[in-house]
Amino acid sequence: MRSRSLSLRVLGAALAALALTFPTMPTSAAAAPSDGSPGRGYIGFRLLEAQVVRRDDPRALKYIVDHLKPGTVIERRFEVANESGTGHEVKLYPGAAKIADNQFAFAEGRTPNELTRWTSVKPSALTLRPWEKAEAKVTIKVPDTARPGERYAVVWVESGAPPDARHNVGSIMRVGTRVYLDISDSGEYADFRIKKIIALRSKDGRPSVVAHVHNTGKRALDLRGKLRLSDGPGGLDAGAHPVTEGTTLPPGGSGTVRVDGLDRSLPAGPWTARLELESGMVRHSLSTRLTFPKPGGTSAAWITDSSNRPYWYAGAGLLALSGIVLLLFKPRSGRATCVNS
Template structure:
């Protein structure tokens, strides 16, 4: 008997933000070629996420799940035709992989093991001008599935073929990534920041690099910020976003960078606090940094760190930083039972 994993409807407040975050095709896919008819602009957003990941921002953007063999999941999504002409939109899964620390999409409808487990209904939507419609993706994991994480993309595609007025056709794809982990045991995700490096390019521009290793069993999409404080004369250079786009496979390692720092930034020393996260996994590392002369690099002296790895054991989500609190609550429960947990009404709890 196949088991169905429960899902949670994504709150409407989150959907408005996801309409911009979810298109994952390269810019070239979305732009018509020179002289081609304009295919219009498609919108794509998820409507559901796993119940156990209601506080996981990645699960509101992508299909992220951890399943046992023999499980079936269904996720509804919405496609919008944001143009003034009717469009036929084709819906289908296609292969993806993590290549050189980036989530890479395969060409066209290239299949892989995960896409063979995946179906989308309906396969075609005929949308009028400014019309929206819902569809559903179903993933049926076979009983014989082996452990490991698989990757794919659920695409919505619309195009305009060449005609008498246009010698070149055009195609646009938008969609959402799929990260599916298969195992009969629990799920574990974690990473380690090993060092922070101050860099100054030959043009004099400063930047910061962090070396990160994925020590868990799930792929990681790293994002975060760097705060520079306690500089010369007590200067505070504020917070700066980490350049996104780094995806580390299980066991993989790589770097994330903080670019766009002010070229006139003093050499230092600075207290740099880097905060990185991927879904429910969060780590920070603090170091004293001094920016070198143009063309050089300097490794920071580590002065502190914190971590919050994540595992899912089938009955709920536990963070390491919350273990002591959980034990204390259980002890108190011997005299005064805790109230039942409540499901938050928004993704932020």
């Protein structure tokens, strides 16, 4: 199983606020020293199981994403790896998190919230020899009296390195995974709508595309995707370009995603722009004709008709089993008109 998890390096307490603001990380997750020195870091983390109905959900393979009824208990196994030639003492614990300014943000240290009070991690500490791996387990016990709604947390693995002869500053290294837990007696519903697409050129002539998105469901969304530009002037094809990741929309929230890195020499168009966005099992696309403006200007494509397919299923609380349930959604395109400004 490929490792799918989240990694970060925190050098001193001042850098703690940077962690877990990015939704995707390398498949080999590790907290590593920034100076490249061996033996002071490299703690890896990866989930070992996911809920059966989410085995085809890329978010559930690197985060703990679940929908439970009150009174449900779930467990998830994960692996901690010492990817260095020096032994490490590591601590394992849950920490509070929230969605703020359309980003997944975590609290400092062991700050609690409602979800962390339901969550336990065993063992709470590990001694890892050089290159050793060990398994641990996170358990979430939802009270019978839990109110409906989504909660957020982080399962952390922490290792500290004190100052030594080569390093004047000590460090704290943390690596972990996000937890998105929704509580409800009914089924789960997740969906979003692409409201409009805007083409821009900066004053120095760099083109980019911004999409405005509204979360119409009851689950948080980590948006990712790509934009393909084709059928340009003279039949040009500018290829596919990834959406800049990092946007997390809370239920009912709205925000934007960007496509940067387009070539400065890109002709104005018009182009056929196909935007494909997804969060877990929810996928939508939009095709429209789009023209890039002169430097400093914008060109907007407004959706006049779209076919959106939500992610909805009933049932919750299943532990990871050997079977796989495939939930297939075929994205459908909407239609749009362009308005230049």
